[in-house]
Amino acid sequence: MKQSTGRTLTISARRRRAAALFLAPMLLVLVLVAGWPLLRTLWFGFTDASLGDLAGARWIGFSNYLEWLSYGEGDGEWVGLLVDGEWWRAVWNTLVFTFITVSVETALGLVVAMVLNVRFPLRGLVRAAVLIPWAIPTVVSAKMWAWMLNDQFGIINDIGLKLGLISSPVAWIASADTAMVAVMLVDIWKSTPFMALLILAGLQMIPEDIYEAAKIDGVNPLVTFWRVTLPLAAPAIMVAVIFRALDALRVFDIIYVLTPNNAETRTMSVFVQENLFQFDQFAYGSAASTLLFLVIAFITLGYIRAARLNLG
């Protein structure tokens, strides 16, 4: 009896060892492609590295994050990323951008997915057509929208003027009040199909017979939506939201093309890129990268907790 217990243990131990062996190459690759750059960036954040001289980077501790700059005689000020207004403004811009775009995309995506889930003629064609905005490379669609939103030649202003919605052309991208709105609109246009697709997959998992049962019981369609569709599609929606949120938190390309160097729409990633490559501030940019990573990690963990997602 004892022997056989020992034997099963050995088998499970052996299984675990085999699993570890099979996982090892993948883990090694992960460490190389994700872990190594991450650690390097972390390290550069604590040095005085410049892009021209990465090898000569020297350790300077937390100075990039926070340092007391003394003017002498007790006078001075705190400097560094943690007290940099521009950085926190970029964080704020990113959070606003993420919250609004992901919320709107989820709502619209749900509507589109429900429509596409109903049987109608040419459904396959419509499903493919809806995906077009997602399939266009971001740089191309951003450039396209830049022309459509142009204040003098743009079609959006032309339509608005002809319909009498606006009295004079609006400088959508250039004006401080509308730049962020314009960027968010383009992102929503582009990413809603992605949300719709993921939610549609969730909707298709719901068994037909539940709806049939609801129908036979004479349940109001709205109640069916709230009591059946939404709870059953919720896991898919939650996962879709986290995918989109991760994407939105590191948004770069749309903003870089549509409103480059504009303080109104400068996000964390744009801030990092400017410091890393445009200015001679590689170390400062690396420190910002590290904070960007932490901010995203923090938000993701918080979200998983709040949504009680079971990703494991």
Next chain:
Amino acid sequence: MKISRALTCLAAGATLATLASAASAADLQIVSGAVGRDIQVLRENLDRFEKMTGNKVTIVEMPSSSTDQFAQYRLWLSAGNSDIDVYRTDIIWAPQIAAHLLDLSKYEKAAAAAKEHFPSIIQSQTVNGKLVALPYYTDAPALFYRKDLLEKYKLDVPKTWDDLAKAAKTIQDGERKAGAGNFQGYVFQAAAYEGLTCNGLEWLVSHGAGHIVEADGTISVNNPKAAAALEQAASWIGTISPEGVLGYKEEEARGVWQTGNAAFMRNWPYAYALSNSDDSAVKGKFGVAALPSGGAGSAATLGGWNLAVSKYSKHPKEAVELVLFLTSAEAQKMRAIENNNLPTRPALYEDQEILKAQPSIGLWKDIFNNSTPRPSAATKADYNEVSKEFWDAVHATLAGKGSAKRNLARLEARLKRLKGSGWK
């Protein structure tokens, strides 16, 4: 018999010679940003070079914003990228990337050629005694004005910014009343990028408000004259200039101007050739003049492009040849005639063919001679960030975010912090 053998020998020799030259022919890559017809004109130059030398040259095309180009070039150079042999560099970049570029003065022909260009430009491309680039063309902006409209409204070419605002308002109101609802008084470059630094510097200097950072490194930007200059520019937005100028670079401004929808434009010489092309709505209807004064004379920011050879090039010899060819009198003359690119060789301003094809070249020479350099020499490797801080402050003021006074005080504080104990 003997003759035929001699001929055979000759033929064999010739074949060998061709083979040898073919073997040494190199594939070169030149990277260049572009506005207007820059790339076509460069290609025509390169075709000639290819025919003369047997080398092949490919153009890697970049976006028109010099800010975007620079970020990419810095990345390539820092990574020791050997794919690009020749870079077209902005006049302000030399101190920031000099470490990655070949010292052209080590090449006899290049050192000799350098003496034929304007000394001030060669000076700007010399970093610690190292000649990092040869001038491709020089640039200085001017005020483009509609001759026909000034006549129609009986106005003179504006000499001061106040005159400009008044004239622009009169023409804009008149043209809009006549049915051109989209007509604009004045278009310029106010997107948040290097071009806004150029515009802003012109406003400052023409008001006698200093050069942001002076030659000795002192930060001079926070003064009442500078605030007045920026407030004046901010008053144009929404009155004589569309709010959209806050997103305009050179080409957007030219788009409005060349379709006949603006009375005045600030732009570089390249726009002159294009505005006079056959498909232009303003062909023959416009003139150029020095930019208006704010009380301390007219100011034009010195621009211009240069050609540098990467230290990481696999074909440095051929690349230097290419740079020499593209900066030669012949190539500069062709670009002056076709694209109104201002030559960097004083001798070409006396050239009859250029004078005939581009009669305005004399005016451009005067503007160039009086142009103001940006503080790139004083601020060294920090220049890009200084420029970004400046255009941020100007952009905020133009967009109505805070007063000029407050934005300049903030700018001064930020520049002081950046400078620390000295520009690096």
